[in-house]
Amino acid sequence: MADRGEPILRVRNLVKHFPLTRGILFKSQIGAVQAVDDVSFDLYEGETLGIVGESGCGKSTVAKLLMNLEQPTSGEIFYKGEDISKLSGRALKAVRRNIQMVFQDPYTSLNPRMTVGDIIGEPFAIHPDAAPKGSRDKRVRELLDLVGLNPEYINRYPHQFSGGQRQRIGIARGLALNPEIIVCDEPVSALDVSVQAQVINLMERLQNELNLAYVFIAHDLSIVRHISDRVGVMYLGKLAEVGTDAQIYDHPTHPYTQALLSAVPQPDPEGRDTRERIILAGDVPSPANPPSGCRFRTRCWKAQDICAEEVPLLAVPERYKDSDTGAKHESACHFAEDKDIVHA
Amino acid sequence: MLLEVQDLRVEFATRDGVVSAVNGVSYGVDAGETLAVLGESGSGKSVTALAVMGILDSPPGRVAGGRILFQGHDLLTMGREERRRVRGERMAMIFQDALSSLNPVLTVGYQLGEMFRVHRGSSRAEARAGAVELMDRVRIPAAAQRVNDYPHQFSGGMRQRIMIAMALALEPALIIADEPTTALDVTVQAQVMDLLDELRREYQMGLILITHDLGVVADVADRIAVMYAGRIVENAPVKELYARPAHPYTKGLLESIPRLDAKGTRLSAIKGLPPNLLRVPPGCPFHPRCPRVRDVCRKDPRPPLYEIGQGRSSACHFWKETLGDAGRR
Numbered sequence: 005m006a007d008r009g010e011p012i013l014r015v016r017n018l019v020k021h022f023p024l025t026r027g028i029l030f031k032s033q034i035g036a037v038q039a040v041d042d043v044s045f046d047l048y049e050g051e052t053l054g055i056v057g058e059s060g061c062g063k064s065t066v067a068k069l070l071m072n073l074e075q076p077t078s079g080e081i082f083y084k085g086e087d088i089s090k091l092s093g094r095a096l097k098a099v100r101r102n103i104q105m106v107f108q109d110p111y112t113s114l115n116p117r118m119t120v121g122d123i124i125g126e127p128f129a130i131h132p133d134a135a136p137k138g139s140r141d142k143r144v145r146e147l148l149d150l151v152g153l154n155p156e157y158i159n160r161y162p163h164q165f166s167g168g169q170r171q172r173i174g175i176a177r178g179l180a181l182n183p184e185i186i187v188c189d190e191p192v193s194a195l196d197v198s199v200q201a202q203v204i205n206l207m208e209r210l211q212n213e214l215n216l217a218y219v220f221i222a223h224d225l226s227i228v229r230h231i232s233d234r235v236g237v238m239y240l241g242k243l244a245e246v247g248t249d250a251q252i253y254d255h256p257t258h259p260y261t262q263a264l265l266s267a268v269p270q271p272d273p274e275g276r277d278t279r280e281r282i283i284l285a286g287d288v289p290s291p292a293n294p295p296s297g298c299r300f301r302t303r304c305w306k307a308q309d310i311c312a313e314e315v316p317l318l319a320v321p322e323r324y325k326d327s328d329t330g331a332k333h334e335s336a337c338h339f340a341e342d343k344d345i346v347h348a
Numbered sequence: 349m350l351l352e353v354q355d356l357r358v359e360f361a362t363r364d365g366v367v368s369a370v371n372g373v374s375y376g377v378d379a380g381e382t383l384a385v386l387g388e389s390g391s392g393k394s395v396t397a398l399a400v401m402g403i404l405d406s407p408p409g410r411v412a413g414g415r416i417l418f419q420g421h422d423l424l425t426m427g428r429e430e431r432r433r434v435r436g437e438r439m440a441m442i443f444q445d446a447l448s449s450l451n452p453v454l455t456v457g458y459q460l461g462e463m464f465r466v467h468r469g470s471s472r473a474e475a476r477a478g479a480v481e482l483m484d485r486v487r488i489p490a491a492a493q494r495v496n497d498y499p500h501q502f503s504g505g506m507r508q509r510i511m512i513a514m515a516l517a518l519e520p521a522l523i524i525a526d527e528p529t530t531a532l533d534v535t536v537q538a539q540v541m542d543l544l545d546e547l548r549r550e551y552q553m554g555l556i557l558i559t560h561d562l563g564v565v566a567d568v569a570d571r572i573a574v575m576y577a578g579r580i581v582e583n584a585p586v587k588e589l590y591a592r593p594a595h596p597y598t599k600g601l602l603e604s605i606p607r608l609d610a611k612g613t614r615l616s617a618i619k620g621l622p623p624n625l626l627r628v629p630p631g632c633p634f635h636p637r638c639p640r641v642r643d644v645c646r647k648d649p650r651p652p653l654y655e656i657g658q659g660r661s662s663a664c665h666f667w668k669e670t671l672g673d674a675g676r677r
Contacts, residue, residue, distance in 0.1 A: 058533035166621050196388040197560055201604035201617035208614070223533065226563075230606030230615065249611060267538035268608055269563030273586045276567050283542060284535045286489075287503045346609040 011046035012217055018043045018079035020065050037292045039065040041241040052218040054232030056225055060288055062241040063221045067189045071105050104183040108190035110170030114162040120173055121158040127180040134181050147176040168199035187219045225268050229253050237261045240299040241291055243318055247333030255330035257340035260300045265345040280348055306339045350554040351522055352376040356414035358399050367625045369395045371578040377554040384557045384569035388622055392578040393558050397524045401441050402431050437467050440515035444527040446507035450499040456510050457495035463517035482513040505536035522554040574598050577623050577633040581663045594662035594671045596638045640666050
């Protein structure tokens with residue numbers, strides 16, 4: 005991979021366990037939901053890192069940890085070399101300006117009693133130096149224009165907008181403080197198909213114009229491939245595989261990634277009878293009581309004894325270390341094997 | 349034909365006036381066939397299904413015209429009791445959200461067995477045995493042990509299997525599935541769609557699959573009806589629709605979804621928004637968003653559903669030109 009200088013965000017061994025307690029007056033901890041367990045990744049300036057996984061895999065918890073909305077149980081998040089996971093008060097406020105978030109549901113993430121101007125301008129009330137008082141209206145209008153909404157709409161309320169337009173408002177709010185990183189948690193999954201493409205195109209345009217870095221969390225694998233430079237696949241709190249979009253989609257080596265890719269219904273009826281399907285048995289195990297060793301082993305067709313005993317590390321598999329194909333990328337499987345799923 | 353919907357019209361009375369949610373929709377399903385009804389929110393795809401099932405909230409909703417022929421009988425002229433017997437016994441529906449469709453304070457065994465007690469007059473023991481058998485048939489592991497569990501004790505995929513089991517209970521001739529896998533993860537979605545498809549084949553049922561997902565449709569449907577603003581805009585066998593769409597809306601939808609097998613460049617989005625049903629534009633309802641719009645499209649009468657070939661129709665004045673464009677691939 006080309007040298008892109010220092011990563012803007014470095015996440016190391018991030019762990020988040022939510023305690024499970026019993027009792028009301030005398031609480032005792034009886035276990036923990038291991039929502040995120042030892043996750044590490046880098047994010048570079050101006051790139052998009054996609055994070056995919058099924059519900060309960062911990063991808064939204066990662067988003068909350070990055071935003072400092074949750075305190076990690078252990079691990080570090082370095083923003084430009086500084087660990088932000090332990091910051092508080094003024095120092096935290098200063099960092100937060102540079103990391104903003106766009107939420108999934110444009111219906112519940114905008115206050116129905118505030119006008120669009122107030123919603124987008126609210127960040128300025130918290131960070132007054134970002135825009136001097138007199139210029140705020142002008143700045144809000146600029147932001148509306150930037151996301152493709154009519155600046156005249158500044159005094160309207162959220163209910164007067166469609167889902168796609170509301171998501172644009174959410175994006176404008178995220179952009180208000182000129183952040184370097186935007187964490188997007190399922191930003192288009194609540195939108196109609198014909199509107200999704202508009203919002204994706206907008207996000208790509210903004211990235212180019214403003215040199216934004218995105219952490220793009222979603223369950224739709226096609227959309228993640230489209231927008232991401234690199235992709236991480238999560239399963240039950242751990243990263244199963246990380247690589248460029250071509251490495252993950254064209255040369256998946258982790259069985260879970262392969263199963264996930266083969267399960268995506270593709271808009272191509274011609275291939276439907278010949279396409280190989282890996283239908284996984286059963287459901288995702290509970291993160292309160294994850295399987296020993298490899299967390300995917302209970303649903304994996306390749307599982308051997310070693311998978312129950314030894315946690316596979318996220319690393320380039322030994323057999324692909326000298327490979328010059330896309331299979332040379334990090335995969336957390338004892339039996340990693342390159343297999344083309346989506347073109348077969 | 350097992351089910352034939354003819355020129356169905358459904359209206360809703362709202363504070364702002366009467367909304368025509370379904371505006372002259374016709375489609376048919378044969379036994380053993382899967383018809384997919386594809387559309388975005390507000391296109392009228394679910395309302396049509398509710399009208400077929402006879403479970404439209406009325407008021408405010410009301411069937412304002414048309415016929416629904418099921419096994420040769422018009423459901424709309426049928427008496428209340430007769431229709432009630434048809435529903436559940438000969439046609440059944442599966443909803444998107446299994447958790448809110450199941451009663452949280454009754455065991456799944458009780459709810460499944462209810463089908464047999466009410467429609468067949470079975471005893472409690474018979475109903476329970478029937479429930480276990482149904483759960484087995486939709487491949488819920490350890491059915492005999494789980495029959496007394498409550499809905500919240502099952503995962504999302506398992507709950508949707510219970511909904512399917514309930515729909516299957518009386519071996520209906522027709523199943524309507526409204527976004528049956530939208531709330532599920534992809535790996536579970538694949539399991540559930542597989543199961544539905546297999547059961548359809550086994551029992552030679554007609555299946556109406558209502559969805560917005562172009563991928564799911566491509567995987568299981570035989571034919572597709574595309575709906576927009578309360579109307580069918582295109583009707584075609586599945587392979588032909590994906591290879592050569594004959595309506596600009598269908599074409600736009602196909603082009604706006606990113607691909608899994610290649611990176612692709614900029615997505616070609618459909619501009620604008622679906623219309624407010626209170627103010628559907630004159631002429632073709634899609635014309636404000638259409639890249640092919642001409643003057644004739646902006647004026648009434650609306651384009652009729654042109655017959656354009658064997659089992660194909662399109663509600664576009666310029667279907668020939670649209671067909672002529674190269675397909676998606």
